[in-house]
Each structure stands twice: as structure tokens, then as C-alpha cells.
Amino acid sequence: MLVIAAMNQNDGRVDLQQMRYVVAVAETRNFTRAAERCSVVQSSLSHRIAGLERELGVKLFARSSRRVELTSAGAAFLVGARECLAAADRAVADAAAATGVVRGRLAVGVIVTTAAVDVPELLQRYRAQHPDVHVLLRSGRSDELVAAIRNGELDIAFLGLPEGERPPGVETVVLDHDEHVLVVPAGHRLAGVSQVTLREIAEETYVDFVAGTPARAQSDQAFAAAGLVRDVAYEAGVVELITRLITRGLGIALLPSAFIRPLAADDPELALVPVVDGPHRIEYLAWSRFNPSPATRAMLDVLGVRPPSTVS
Structure with a gap:
């Protein structure tokens, strides 16, 4: 994997900030917007990415005056970078949770016709109890939201499916x-x-x-x-x-x-x-089957839902 290769080649000095810069540019497709997202001047962001590309010996982005796109090497690096960032964020959240403080990110998906739960009111209660969690809200189709939970883009989602269908590959409770x-x-x-x-x-x-x-x-x-x-x-x-x-x-x-x-x-x-x-x-509530984060467990607690692994 390119991320591991870069860390080995550079004596382990590839840092999380470089990975965040690469992810930001990949998602915004623009160095200026990526710099704004990362709260850094564009020249600094560009310099760090250029340095990473030199260490790797490959170009991560194809640049022109109007467009920025991932190269094939950049696409490969992006997968590992996201995994590393997620692992780092999870480590910080787990450490905080061990002291009784819930931190980190909670990405919530919701269909536009959700009715079983008043989502804004729920988020208000959650924020009051866990102000250190950064909550992201995304709307979409039920099938898209389920896929996003499985691939780690979302932590939890509110879904609506025809009677007789269940969301595949995720934990659920009927609302x-x-x-x-x-x-x-x-x-x-x-x-x-x-x-x-x-x-x-x-x-x-x-x-x-x-x-x-x-x-x-x-x-x-x-x-x-x-x-x-x-x-x-x-x-x-x-x-x-x-x-x-x-x-x-x-x-x-x-x-x-x-x-x-x-x-x-x-x-x-x-x-x-x-x-x-x-x-x-x-209407279902769905979340990841694999080791829900402290922020996810905190949301389940606010909803009065006990994950299967916690049921005695």
C-alpha cells in the first residue's frame, strides 16, 4: 500500500496532516477550497502535498489551471489515508471515552421522509449531552445510506424500506x-x-x-x-x-x-x-455491526437502544 510505503521510505515521518490535506484536495478537487477546509494557507498545503509526492516518487494529483483530479496512484493512496485517519480519530475517541468523555465524529444519515424520530430534536438532545462530538448530517436514499454505513462513511442512519425488506449487512432496530x-x-x-x-x-x-x-x-x-x-x-x-x-x-x-x-x-x-x-x-435505525464508536454508542443510548453486544 502506498501509505505504508511512504511511511517506510520516509522513516515514518508521513504525518496525519499530510493525509488530511490529500483527502481534502481529493474531496474538494480544488487546492484553495481544501486549504480553507483545513484552515491553512494554500501555499503551505500545496508545499506539503508536493513534498509527499517527492517522497513517494509518484504524482497523487493531475493539475491544470482549471482542474484537479486524482491519479491512479492518488486514488490508491486515498484509500489508505482515509483508513489511517479513521483509525487515528477512533483512537482519540476511545481514549476520551475511557475517561467518561465522548468525543470524535458522528455521521448521521437520514431519509427525507423520516417520521418515527424528530431528528432535529434528537440532535439537540445529543448535543446537550455530548457537546464535544462533531455531528455531520447527510440525507439520501435508504440503500445509499446503508452502503455508507457498511463502508464507514456513516455511523448511524434512519431508513424506510418496504415491508418485508431488511437493511443488509448492518445492525438494525425497528422504529x-x-x-x-x-x-x-x-x-x-x-x-x-x-x-x-x-x-x-x-x-x-x-x-x-x-x-x-x-x-x-x-x-x-x-x-x-x-x-x-x-x-x-x-x-x-x-x-x-x-x-x-x-x-x-x-x-x-x-x-x-x-x-x-x-x-x-x-x-x-x-x-x-x-x-x-x-x-x-x-422505519429502521441502522448502525455498523463492527465495533460501534463511542459517539455511536452514545447516540444509541440517547435513543434508548442497546447494541446486541451489550445485551446480557
């Missing part, structure tokens, strides 16, 4: 079971009816999440199980756009009830209708 409701414009012919079936609404035009995502799969699977085909004319990645399209009369949607009910209560242009045989979803 809530929910069912979808039909969301229509207030003037729609179905607004105000007591309930509908999928067959009764199969001919409608739909607004939904992007095909192939877990959020979309919940409705797709329900229609497929009923032997029905529907027309999804509009795809969107955020609920705000979906509801705006609905209020314009461009389509209707099936959305998780626990999430959409509070929003619809404040929006007279939307109406909700129960669906007898509609989609169901399960």
Missing part, C-alpha cells in the same frame, strides 16, 4: 410500522371519500420518487402484488416537489402517512385518503 395514504389535490374527485383501493386508483396519473429507489419500491411493489400497472408521469427526489406537483393537478401520490399528515394539516390544497390495500413501510 415504526407505517402505511401509505393517497395524496390528491383538494379539488380532486377522490378528495373527501372515506377510503379507496389500489384498483380504484390504478388509472390515475402519478407523481412518485425516482424509479429504483426504496421509496419508490414501496408503491411499485404494492401495485405489482395487486396485478396492477400505473402511470408514473413525474419523478422527484424530494417530497416538497411531489406535493407542489400534486397541488397543480399534475398527478396524485402515495406517501407514508406519518410523514405527510402533519404537512397536509397545514396545507388546505392537499387532501389525504386512506388506501385499503396500499403500501406499507418499516
Whole structure:
């Protein structure tokens, strides 16, 4: 590995700061922005990276006046550098935890339709108890968030999956079971009816999440199980756009009830209708199976969740 080779070649003097600089440039693709992220002048950052490249005998970055990209050697170095930085951060966090202080980083993933937990309120409580932890929040698709936990980018995530599916390769606890409701414009012919079936609404035009995502799969699977085909004319990645399209009369949607009910209560242009045989979803809390960090364990404690390894 290039990181080990560099340390051996340079008598072990490759330091964590050099690795942080390389990671920052790789992620920002810009030396100026990387320097700003690392709170250092650009000339110093550039000088340290150039020195590392001389020691390695390879170029880590291909540079031009407009672009900065990793070389193949840089991509190889980046993997090891991230592992070393993560190990160093974990060592500091573990040492602090041994004295009863929780420090380090907590990266939290969340789907946009999370309803089982009030995430801002949760983060507020967590910060009050553990002010020395740097919390990062990232939104995304459930499958992407699960993959990010497995590869170490995230520590914990709030997910939503179709009933019968479980997040693979991570520890989980079920937070809530929910069912979808039909969301229509207030003037729609179905607004105000007591309930509908999928067959009764199969001919409608739909607004939904992007095909192939877990959020979309919940409705797709329900229609497929009923032997029905529907027309999804509009795809969107955020609920705000979906509801705006609905209020314009461009389509209707099936959305998780626990999430959409509070929003619809404040929006007279939307109406909700129960669906007898509609989609169901399960909200999960997920975290890494491999030795959760002190910051992760502290979050589980705030949530009242005991990791399996701590259960007697």
C-alpha cells in the first residue's frame, strides 16, 4: 500500500496532516477550497502535498489551471489515508471515552421522509449531552445510506424500506410500522371519500420518487402484488416537489402517512385518503455491526437502544 510505503521510505515521518490535506484536495478537487477546509494557507498545503509526492516518487494529483483530479496512484493512496485517519480519530475517541468523555465524529444519515424520530430534536438532545462530538448530517436514499454505513462513511442512519425488506449487512432496530395514504389535490374527485383501493386508483396519473429507489419500491411493489400497472408521469427526489406537483393537478401520490399528515394539516390544497390495500413501510435505525464508536454508542443510548453486544 502506498501509505505504508511512504511511511517506510520516509522513516515514518508521513504525518496525519499530510493525509488530511490529500483527502481534502481529493474531496474538494480544488487546492484553495481544501486549504480553507483545513484552515491553512494554500501555499503551505500545496508545499506539503508536493513534498509527499517527492517522497513517494509518484504524482497523487493531475493539475491544470482549471482542474484537479486524482491519479491512479492518488486514488490508491486515498484509500489508505482515509483508513489511517479513521483509525487515528477512533483512537482519540476511545481514549476520551475511557475517561467518561465522548468525543470524535458522528455521521448521521437520514431519509427525507423520516417520521418515527424528530431528528432535529434528537440532535439537540445529543448535543446537550455530548457537546464535544462533531455531528455531520447527510440525507439520501435508504440503500445509499446503508452502503455508507457498511463502508464507514456513516455511523448511524434512519431508513424506510418496504415491508418485508431488511437493511443488509448492518445492525438494525425497528422504529415504526407505517402505511401509505393517497395524496390528491383538494379539488380532486377522490378528495373527501372515506377510503379507496389500489384498483380504484390504478388509472390515475402519478407523481412518485425516482424509479429504483426504496421509496419508490414501496408503491411499485404494492401495485405489482395487486396485478396492477400505473402511470408514473413525474419523478422527484424530494417530497416538497411531489406535493407542489400534486397541488397543480399534475398527478396524485402515495406517501407514508406519518410523514405527510402533519404537512397536509397545514396545507388546505392537499387532501389525504386512506388506501385499503396500499403500501406499507418499516422505519429502521441502522448502525455498523463492527465495533460501534463511542459517539455511536452514545447516540444509541440517547435513543434508548442497546447494541446486541451489550445485551446480557
